[in-house]
Amino acid sequence: MSSPAWRTGLKHLDSLGLSFDLMISPWQAAEALELARAFPNLQFIINHCGSPFDRSDEGMAHWRAGLAALASAPNVALKVSDLVAYDPHWSLDSLRPVVLDCLAAFGTERTMLASDHPVLGLAATFDQAYGAFRQILQTLSDDESEAVFWKNANRLYRVGM
Numbered sequence: 001m002s003s004p005a006w007r008t009g010l011k012h013l014d015s016l017g018l019s020f021d022l023m024i025s026p027w028q029a030a031e032a033l034e035l036a037r038a039f040p041n042l043q044f045i046i047n048h049c050g051s052p053f054d055r056s057d058e059g060m061a062h063w064r065a066g067l068a069a070l071a072s073a074p075n076v077a078l079k080v081s082d083l084v085a086y087d088p089h090w091s092l093d094s095l096r097p098v099v100l101d102c103l104a105a106f107g108t109e110r111t112m113l114a115s116d117h118p119v120l121g122l123a124a125t126f127d128q129a130y131g132a133f134r135q136i137l138q139t140l141s142d143d144e145s146e147a148v149f150w151k152n153a154n155r156l157y158r159v160g161m
Contacts (some may be wrong), residue, residue, distance in 0.1 A: 001028070001035045007035075014039055019043035019044070019045055020042060020045070021047050022044050022046055022047065023051070024047075024050055025053075026050060026051060027062075027066075029066025029067070029070055030066070032044070033069050033076075036070070036076045037073055041075070045076075045077045045112075045156060046076060047082075048082045048085070048086075048116070049067075049078065049083065049102050050066055050067055050070070050078070051086065052086055053086045055094075060101075063101075064105070067102065067106070071106050076110070077111070077112065077152065078105070078106045078110060079112050079114050080098075080102050080113050080133075082119065083098055085119070088123050090132075092135055092136065108140065108144040108148050108152075109152070112150075112153040113153075115130065117129075137149075
């Protein structure tokens with residue numbers, strides 16, 4: 001993320017008004033935050049919740065701290081996706097804290113959902129993943145739910161629906 005050549009490419013995206021999806025591991029959160037601050041007009045979208053693959057207490061604390069830091073940059077949003085890849089024996093109880101931690105960091109204004117279909121199919125069906133999201137997020141208001149389920153993606157990716 002600090003390569004001058006790579007950043008030159010990002011300048012081009014920025015000049016075109018495009019967004020950039022960024023796949024990171026938790027230990028890369030500080031570097032990703034520095035990148036977002038270097039390009040304040042470029043919309044960054046962190047994929048797969050920032051990869052919470054270390055489910056130990058220490059690993060999850062490190063991941064949550066990285067999310068909180070990234071959320072301090074107004075041009076960073078978060079995509080809640082592919083959770084079952086990091087939790088192959090997943091359950092609602094194991095997914096719930098991850099989804100809720102994402103919302104706690106980024107709020108309903110900068111969090112969006114994605115299935116990562118068809119890769120998701122290695123550990124769950126689309127219906128199972130969507131159903132899990134619906135159950136975990138059932139306490140959201142209608143406006144918050146619409147934002148997280150589709151309006152944020154529509155706005156951030158400028159789909160225009």
